[in-house]
Amino acid sequence: MRDINKTDLEIPDFALVVLIGSTGSGKSTFAARHFLPTEIVSSDRCRELVCDDETNQDVSADAFELMRDIIGKRLKHRKLAVVDATNVRAADRKASIELARRWHALPVAIVLDPGVDVCVARNAKRPDRPFGAGVAQRMTMEIRKGLGGLQREGFRQVWKLGSEASIDAANVSRQPLWTDKRHDAGPFDIIGDVHGCAEELQVLLGKLGYSLTWSGHRGERSVVVSPPEGRKAVFVGDLVDRGPNTPDVLRIAMSMVAAGTAYCVQGNHERKLGRWLEGRKVVIAHGLQQTIDQLETQDRGLKEALPAFVDSLRSHVWLDGGRLAVAHAGLKEDMVGRGSGAVREFALYGETTGEIDEFG
Structure with a gap:
């Protein structure tokens, strides 16, 4: 109310x-x-x-x-x-x-x-x-x-x-709805599922012309990412799980989003991590255990900032005067630039049958 x-x-x-x-x-x-x-x-x-x-x-x-x-x-x-x-x-x-x-x-x-x-x-x-x-x-x-x-x-x-x-x-x-970024015309670098591969992400960003400056030491690191003039990254979700260094992937994405040099939409792996961070019951599978183990060794700053970051991730972003929409799994045309539970679920999982597999 x-x-x-x-x-x-x-x-x-x-x-x-x-x-x-x-x-x-x-x-x-x-x-x-x-x-x-x-x-x-x-x-x-x-x-x-x-x-x-x-x-x-x-x-x-x-x-x-x-x-x-x-x-x-x-x-x-x-x-x-x-x-x-x-x-x-x-x-x-x-x-x-x-x-x-x-x-x-x-x-x-x-x-x-x-x-x-x-x-x-x-x-x-x-x-x-x-x-x-x-x-x-x-x-x-x-x-x-x-x-x-x-x-x-x-x-x-x-x-x-x-x-x-x-x-x-x-x-x-x-x-405007939080998904509505039509005022931003880019150009954009759209980056798919990173899945904890921080080293590969840094190589990719470097090839795209971004520079990364790290400070601190392992476990208490921070990073500043400088984009090429006028460019902006769009992360398509699934930053976490499976790979060897999810914390640094998160540091890069969180730093860029906070600086306004990137957008990031929610993937199904961020959804599951968010539920775990809230203390809800989830099946620990699909690489989530690696993320949990890796986060245990990190500084308090990252762990304290992470729940709010995951919670802030939206179903999709609508860009470039309405000509571009970015979502994790997909989006129907009549869902673009709109907000509902159905939009979020489709953006995360695409067309589903409602059945649940052994991983939940």
């Missing part, structure tokens, strides 16, 4: 934003203030499109079917969409979560709760809302009851604006 008092809402620039609020909470006003008209998919507007009357509840089923169709088309084309409806109950939000998953968009909930009295007073001023205070009271109670479960429903971000003042003061900004 995001800070209830925070009014600076930083959302992904590709997302499905679900507004949650009682009738009279100001959802449509909020949407119009912070999003483009083409981004907003309103239940009232869809009722109007269906039957020329936005208040006609008899056509709600068709109106919501139209909403889902429009949202799906926007997400298909990697366009942000905003669901402007009350979205009071988990059942009302389920279709939005399913659409976000289908198109690998991050689902974001923005809860507007200015208070029941505010909602009732606003509704009383609108002739198209002849119902009494009970509707707003019931909706607000439902929203507050379900607030704690929004992340379990699948929302990756949950923002709550809990007063009229915070709603008025809110500012929505958009951030």
